[in-house]
Amino acid sequence: FEYSVRTNKIPRPIPSQLWYMRTFPSMLLAGILPFGAVFIELYFIFSAIWENQVYTLFSFLFLVYVILVICCAEIAVVIVYFQLCAENYRWWWKSFFVAAGSGLYVFLYGAFFYVDKLEIVGFTSTVLYFGYTALMSITFGMFTGTVGFFASFTFVRYVYSAVKID
Numbered sequence: 001f002e003y004s005v006r007t008n009k010i011p012r013p014i015p016s017q018l019w020y021m022r023t024f025p026s027m028l029l030a031g032i033l034p035f036g037a038v039f040i041e042l043y044f045i046f047s048a049i050w051e052n053q054v055y056t057l058f059s060f061l062f063l064v065y066v067i068l069v070i071c072c073a074e075i076a077v078v079i080v081y082f083q084l085c086a087e088n089y090r091w092w093w094k095s096f097f098v099a100a101g102s103g104l105y106v107f108l109y110g111a112f113f114y115v116d117k118l119e120i121v122g123f124t125s126t127v128l129y130f131g132y133t134a135l136m137s138i139t140f141g142m143f144t145g146t147v148g149f150f151a152s153f154t155f156v157r158y159v160y161s162a163v164k165i166d
Helices: 023-050 058-085 092-100 102-116 123-161
Strands: none
Touching (some): 023 058, 023 092, 023 102, 092 102, 092 123
């Protein structure tokens, strides 16, 4: 493996960033878009899991999956581009967390679904529901974060491979 450009051994100081370019605010702002691509489908998935309904829309689920992958890749590349324009070269983890922020919204939707649609009674059942919802949200965040990282990595390699250093 070789990097596409040479790096300096002494890191450059990173200028101060605007509030929305920090990791947590950009994670919250950018996580809305991938969640918006799947939140309608989440209702049917949660209903199939927790209300014993049959899920039959697998072709539509695949279409939503493709839209989710494209949305995660685009939002992560855009955030990394803005970050590199602001002279912040620490894009690796940010590209992951920006796309993985949608997992937080999936968990919040699970809490809304619990309050609005389900009639679960008892402490054990509630802990079980939120435990499984947290596992689904973490898995969803890991998937979307991985897609965002690989898209950003490909973008940065492509951009810096065109840079000629003499």
